[in-house]
Amino acid sequence: MDALYTYFLRVKHGPWARSDPSIVQRAGSLQLIDTTYPQAASSLEVSAMRRSDLFLPTSRATHGGGINTTQLLVRAGLIRPFGSGLWGFTPAGQRVRQKVIHRLQTGLDSIGGQQVCLPGLQHRQRWEQSGRWKTFEGEMFTLENRDGQVMCLAPSHEEGMVHLMDGQIRSYDDLPLLVYQIESKFRDDHAYNGLIRCKEFTMKDAYSFHANETSLDTTYNDVRGAYERTHTDLGLEFTIVEADNSVMGGSTSEEFIAPVEHGSVELLSCTATECRFGISDEHR
Numbered sequence: 001m002d003a004l005y006t007y008f009l010r011v012k013h014g015p016w017a018r019s020d021p022s023i024v025q026r027a028g029s030l031q032l033i034d035t036t037y038p039q040a041a042s043s044l045e046v047s048a049m050r051r052s053d054l055f056l057p058t059s060r061a062t063h064g065g066g067i068n069t070t071q072l073l074v075r076a077g078l079i080r081p082f083g084s085g086l087w088g089f090t091p092a093g094q095r096v097r098q099k100v101i102h103r104l105q106t107g108l109d110s111i112g113g114q115q116v117c118l119p120g121l122q123h124r125q126r127w128e129q130s131g132r133w134k135t136f137e138g139e140m141f142t143l144e145n146r147d148g149q150v151m152c153l154a155p156s157h158e159e160g161m162v163h164l165m166d167g168q169i170r171s172y173d174d175l176p177l178l179v180y181q182i183e184s185k186f187r188d189d190h191a192y193n194g195l196i197r198c199k200e201f202t203m204k205d206a207y208s209f210h211a212n213e214t215s216l217d218t219t220y221n222d223v224r225g226a227y228e229r230t231h232t233d234l235g236l237e238f239t240i241v242e243a244d245n246s247v248m249g250g251s252t253s254e255e256f257i258a259p260v261e262h263g264s265v266e267l268l269s270c271t272a273t274e275c276r277f278g279i280s281d282e283h284r
């Protein structure tokens with residue numbers, strides 16, 4: 001994505017805003033994938049309901065630890081803690097969750113994305129094929145089934161998505177192909193706070209397949225635009241920063257970062273109208 005990067009450098013930036021080191025947290029990420037190895041609505045619109053009919057277990061008790069926003073979500077009766085990094089959604093919380101999911105679907109569907117669903121439980125072999133079994137070691141939940149086969153709870157779905165498409169794309173007419181899912185991911189992460197870094201969490205992950213790099217660049221920009229519209233639609237203040245590809249591989253990676261009260265990275269961002277350029281202290 002040289003073009004995109006160059007474009008950024010050419011933009012005239014307004015005054016810079018420096019975040020408080022503690023107020024930035026990742027809002028999501030967008031990853032450029034290469035063409036040979038991967039690195040992406042159903043109608044879940046929530047029906048109307050009377051407030052008095054809704055089971056809403058509000059509470060004045062503050063859940064030990066955690067940050068303000070999390071405590072407010074607990075007290076508002078939207079979520080309940082199930083132990084470090086694990087959360088359950090109440091009926092009210094699930095309605096909010098479904099609304100967010102619906103907006104994500106709308107954004108991806110509007111650029112031709114097609115939703116799929118892959119198993120979260122996976123065999124080790126596929127991860128050894130891709131060479132990533134060891135990469136996720138420590139962060140990946142692994143288990144053995146009763147037949148002694150080693151399996152994992154998928155922390156990511158590149159392997160799965162390739163398997164879903166392997167041998168199924170018959171001609172150039174099938175390409176480009178943009179598929180996505182909104183399902184659970186599992187990572188044995190050190191629970192950071194609230195719903196941001198969990199051991200089990202819902203991720204919207206999209207993957208695209210192309211015949212050439214030009215097509216990949218086009219889709220990358222389409223997805224980037226969809227993410228911008230979705231973030232704006234959700235009312236989030238956000239900045240787009242260059243990011244590391246880390247274990248996901250690929251050649252370009254950008255992260256959408258939203259300021260929060262208690263974050264983990266520092267952000268420098270341009271304050272010019274409509275300019276989303278920023279740099280985080282994770283990637284300089």
Ligand SMILES: [Zn+2]
Nearest residue numbers: 013014270275
């Ligand atoms: Zn700027």
